[in-house]
Amino acid sequence: MKLPEFWKTGALLLVLAGLGSYIWFVERKQEPKREGEREKVTVLTVDKAKAKELSLAAASGEPIRVVKEGSAWKVTSPFTAPADTSAVESMLTSLEKVEADEVVAERAANPAEFGLDKPSRTVTAVVDGAKAPLKIEFGAKSPDGSSVYARTASSPRVYLLASWVEGSFDKKPFDLRDRDLLHVKRDDVRSMEVAGPEGAYALARTDAGEWAFTKPVATRAGRWSVDGLLGTIENLRMDSVAAEAATEVKAYGLDKPTRTVSLVLKDGSTRSLEIGAPAPDPTATPSPSPSPSPSPAKKGEKPKPPEKPKPTKYYARQAGTGLVAVVPATVADDLAKGMGELRAKRLLEVATYETEGFEAVAGGAKKTYAKTTTKDKDGFDKTQWKRTAPDAKDLETTKVEDALFKMGSVEVSEFVDQPQALAAYGLDAPVLKVTVKAKGESWIEVGKKDGAVYARRNGDAAVLKLDATKAEELLKAFGEL
DSSP states (O other): OOOOHHHHHHHHHHHHHHHHHHHHHTGGGSOOOOTTOOOOEEEEOOOGGGEEEEEEEESSSOOEEEEEETTEEEEEESSOEEBOHHHHHHHHHHHSSEEESEEEESSOSSGGGGTOSSOSEEEEEEETTOSSOEEEEEEEEOTTSSEEEEEETTOOOEEEEEHHHHHTTOOOGGGGBOOBSSOOOGGGEEEEEEESTTOOEEEEEOTTSOEEEEESSOEEBOHHHHHHHHHHHHTOBOSEEEESSOSOOGGGTOSSOSEEEEEEETTSOEEEEEEEEEOOOTTSOOOOOOOSSOOOOOTTOOOOOOOOOOOSEEEEEETTOSOEEEEETHHHHHHHTHHHHHBOOBSOOOOTTTOOEEEEEETTEEEEEEEEEEEOTTSOEEEEEEEEESSOEEEOHHHHHHHHHHHHHOBEEEEESSOOOGGGGTOSSOSEEEEEESSSEEEEEEEEETTEEEEEETTOOSEEEEOHHHHHHHHHHHHTO
């Protein structure tokens, strides 16, 4: 049976509509090419996970070779040392897919035309499963300097690549070296002992995760101060290597280190950092010459000698090793601050979100407080504080938390490390004692004597003289709960 003409026309319209829909919904999603923009051309692909060797050879400078051993990388030329894995992995990422802006020649009749007769840089990767090493050579820059000519060992083509591609392989041997001197994570440190001109002291991490001095006196340490010092040690990196395997270290001041830091880690292993003499810094700005005509000293006074420039670098090593490194002065400067910088200079730092409850004793009366946490209608935590003894009463959360915060705002103006009897500080009859339950128990006692305010706290053999104004604010805040 022959279909009417209008059915044929209708069918054709349906086909055209379907084709139009495809173009609209599929082709429109493709990013339109800008005018004059070319398709990228894949030059080289390297399976990063299978790479086992990487070599860099520049027209000037020493060739570099790194080899994978297990999960780590090692520099094998021009010296032998552990490699900075992240630096090697970054270069391999650049090789995963090298793309060119264009192919400028299918075959270079005259490689010198592109600077490829004597490549400025050659990168070679040895990959498991590949029949031959994967190699890319970089030649001269394009006239505008934004691109570079390149070719691979597997193709006669000459490509034009963005200059940054070559720049990602512009490395010196030291750039690929593992410069971490101690390999320490701050959270793994369980104890620390420091010796230096300012005296020796030792700290240990408590079961609650806080830090406390164990010598020369048992006293609390400031959490953030110690964490800052450990962060400096964790992030310590070599600026350069003074000696790979020194047998005589006197020249570096390491026969008698000026400062030593000994660490015990959570797995029981130890690390010790020794800091020796100041090291030359070729990048330092020379100090101005002293005035040829210094101001005359007052009668009877000796003229002051010109101040020596502050060192910016020091020699250092991990104890027991022959590698002598040059490190920034940061770690030496932080250690020079001594024990006084690390002491807990606030009466008691309290994290209210960790606090489960507390007890306050003042004027012979004891009161206990507890926190409950519930969910509001929107699913957010809602905190409610209650006094549970001697009577039950709901309290304003902000008022309770303000009182707890005030313990952290009271400053210690003086540490009495060899205290007399408690009566000498009014601590035989404290005007306030607060015991906080948060990851264990912490307590403080406050006493008054001859117009001064003193305190003591658990885990601390010292008596603390407090800022009187802040201490009065603390007493008032707890008195109103």
